[in-house]
Amino acid sequence: MPDLPKSIRINEEGPREGFQIESGSIPTIRKVELIDALSETGLHHMQIVSFVNPKRVPGQADAEEVARTIRKKPGVDYTAVWLNEKGLERAIATGGLTIEGRISMCASEGFLKRNNNKSFDEQIAYNHRAIAMYKAHGIPVVRGSIMAAFGCNFEGDIDPAKVVAIVGQIFDMAAEHDLDFDVIGLSDTMAWATPVSIQRVVGAVRDKYPDARISLHLHDTRGMAIANAITGLQMGVDMYDASVAGLGGCPFAGHKGAAGNVCTEDLVFMCDEMGIATGVDLERLTECARLAEDIVGHPLPGSVMKGGSLRRLRNAVAAI
């Protein structure tokens, strides 16, 4: 596997993605407990809360309290999500978070309408306003993101050329505002991706924008997340969103069976075994996955937390 990256950067999204979809109310203190435990695993990037309408997403109504209560570990970026100016203002006002601006686009107007209540043009206009706001607050814009980059429940398959065109719009907007970033996040928001579409879309973006650094956001609704991740790794993609224990799902995707992101500890296990550095302690992370299961009170989909890593087995064999 000649194109494998030597190391990858994982953006842990479990606390944010996971707790917003759980039907029961999860006590703030338990969310904090998981985030604090994750801080000790070696993860350096963690999306911990959403500043969204608490009426639409009651599980994130305590976003400020969670963000203020956690024991922030030096060297760990704690980030957040917002969908509009009001959310951004809440994130800034909370304090202590790493506020990262992004240009957020969507490859499907149907999904954009349902998820963000915006048309394409409205989304572009929003991005211009958001960029202006980021600049006013001295917030760096660190990436462009494209939702539904591999397919959409409301629009079907997405032409890779459409994704490439949107990457162009993102870089055009960036240039217009003198922004300097190279990260393009491609989100398989509704789990349409398979290894072939990963290759097609990532390949098409690479062909046109060879200097873009691609980040993948892979949902596991159809069991493809880890197969899509290995395909990304084989193409040298070195940034992945992931979710401890496979926490999560998208409450607005019009899809009850929607699953979370690729499971963080399964991804770390695969990377460990393949000699790709993640910086994460798998055993500690596996403990966090079990903690997450305890907190939500039902089984979560991660595998390594049930099957165990190979390190202990190797140690046991070596001790014979």
Next chain:
Amino acid sequence: MPDLPKSIRINEEGPREGFQIESGSIPTIRKVELIDALSETGLHHMQIVSFVNPKRVPGQADAEEVARTIRKKPGVDYTAVWLNEKGLERAIATGGLTIEGRISMCASEGFLKRNNNKSFDEQIAYNHRAIAMYKAHGIPVVRGSIMAAFGCNFEGDIDPAKVVAIVGQIFDMAAEHDLDFDVIGLSDTMAWATPVSIQRVVGAVRDKYPDARISLHLHDTRGMAIANAITGLQMGVDMYDASVAGLGGCPFAGHKGAAGNVCTEDLVFMCDEMGIATGVDLERLTECARLAEDIVGHPLPGSVMKGGSLRRLRNAVAAI
């Protein structure tokens, strides 16, 4: 993905692997119900029962009754597993099964001892006796199989050279008995494989035996089964054991968290999306997966049965 096969052959193992591990007693009639439903999906190869010691595997005590009660569909091979002469005699006496001989080896003597209560030499001697018995009954020997080909809970990592040497032993035995087959099954019995070890072991066997047709048996205990399958597909491997809904696990692997084979409908979904023919109707198979969940009475790990295929979504989009 230039080396992808145009089609693959799936050997469904759910009924055999799944029902032998379930703790509760599953009525014979329900096992038959699942097998009969699977017969209508387009699957052509199905391992339905084990003729093993009913004291060790109570869930297979009704093997004869299951095999005799199912509605056998023309064109479908119904196969079985046995570990010794007595089991083979039961399989033959049952009638109606496709009796396929195999030369069964193991890359780990520690696992062989625990699973089959044999040393390497005893296993080779058993194979010679079994081949003689197959010949006496006019049973074709169709493959060689190697358990624990990617790693072992009791011996650790397995050197690919050891697997290659065992393939050599298998072909030597075959030559000694004038047998003619080209299939070598590589079993990740205890779920040690990752995409890198799939590449190493399959690659090593291929280098030495380019004419061998490789079949993979991939357990999902650490969430790697579908990533290992895509790696196999990328290497042109066109035979896979799989388990509907992800039924199964190995009761003797000394590992409580052991999961079943790669989930059949998830594998079929991936192949459908990639243009690889399986001959299987995904929608019917997904119904079988839900039936399997109903029969065992607890959630099973398959994803597509929860998330749904993309065909219905595409049809819905097309109908707008």
